[in-house]
Amino acid sequence: MTAMQKRALVVGLGIAGMSAAIGLRRAGWTPVIVERAPERRTGGYFVGLFPEGRQAAVDLGIADHLHTRNPERAAGTNAWSVDRRGRRRPALGFLDQPGGPAAVLRGDIEAALWQSITGVEVRFATTPVAITEGPAEAQVLLEHADTGGQYRESFDLVIGADGMRSSVRRMVFGPHEDHLTTWNAMICAFQLKEQAPTYEASDSIIIARAKRAVWVFGLADHAPTALLTYRTTDIQEQFSGSRLERLRAVFSGMDDPTVRHVLDSLEEAPDHVFDSVHQVRMPRWSTGRVVLVGDAAWCMNLYSGMGATSSLRGGAALGAALQEHPDDLAAALDAWEAGLRPFITKHQRAARLKQQMFVPSSRRAEALRSVLVGLARRVRGRQSATESGGPQDVALSGTLR
DSSP states (O other): OOGGGOEEEEEOOSHHHHHHHHHHHHTTOEEEEEESSSSOOOOOOEEEEOHHHHHHHHHHTOGGGOOOOOOOOTTSOOEEEEOTTOOEEEOOOGGGSTTOOEEEEHHHHHHHHHHHTTTSEEEESEEEEEEEEOSSOEEEEEEETTTOOEEEEEESEEEEOSOTTOHHHHHHHOOGGGTEEEEEEEEEEEEOSSOOTTSOTTOEEEEEETTEEEEEEOOSSSOOEEEEEEEOSOTGGGGSSOHHHHHHHHTTTOOOHHHHHHHHHHHHOSOEEEEEEEEEOOSOSEETTEEEOTHHHHOOOGGGSOHHHHHHHHHHHHHHHHHHSTTOHHHHHHHHHHHHHHHHHHHHHHHHHHHHHHSOSSHHHHHHHHHHHHHHHHHHHHHHHHSSSOHHHHHHTTTOO
């Protein structure tokens, strides 16, 4: 069987799945994507795309389709922190991190990928229900959600790109409990219809308190997105009852107009993500003819800020490894993981510190966070005074429009 004839089943039509499909097609494979949803999702919450993700977008050939939304900073800061007395102060926002992340919506990345998978077969409302590996192929039992009909199909490789609670991982590598680490925290992310009162349209707002925080991410040409996050020791209890009522109870006492605006906006939000926070830790991301990518393999969680970047990079690198080892699947998967794992491990570890920046664990941590952010902002201000242009301007220049 030649490389041109090799077929791969990609489970999941998200960033990781489409990136992997493009990477494989560039390596001479024929990918087939199955997606459990009845249609492609659009929209989505704020994402910061770091240099490695932007380079992967170039490698995958989607950079020209990827619209970025960094606010202009000519008029000064776009990020504000609100203290316990309601005082508004200039702050360092998510986009002020080293590397100058590009501001996008998750749907922006998926739209760019979608434009680039033209010609790839996509089957909606379809899920794998069993995977059986043989010496020369993987047999997959697929089920169509609308009819309940099942059929078997053979593939040279199965790629699980179906998220943190991956069905492919569960079927092949074991139950979720074996791989999910618990962070005792919850997140709720969604798009706002309009900016919070008294702020400019593209402003970002940070209200970080002990064990609970509200973030508003401002964008250049789109309404902001919001993130509610809080710490809890009873994860299961958070999924009982009304989500809105629970969030109102969690954030009661934070008497700030922005908090009220965000909670009121959630009632009208057409779509939102409400979930517990985890990381996926696995000793190996592949076995035989099955490989996991993106959140299914290494979910670094929202606090890391590296989910989209790692998914793009993982898919691009997988295609490159298969192209470099066209006749040895095991060698290709070994090389892919060896090259990618140090990057993933580094950012999984960094996510613990970033969690404290997103949502401090105590009043002491809240105070320390405030001091550190203030110091960092003063250092950044001194650097800006002696430099022409900012690091993010250089990072974005010539890479993405």
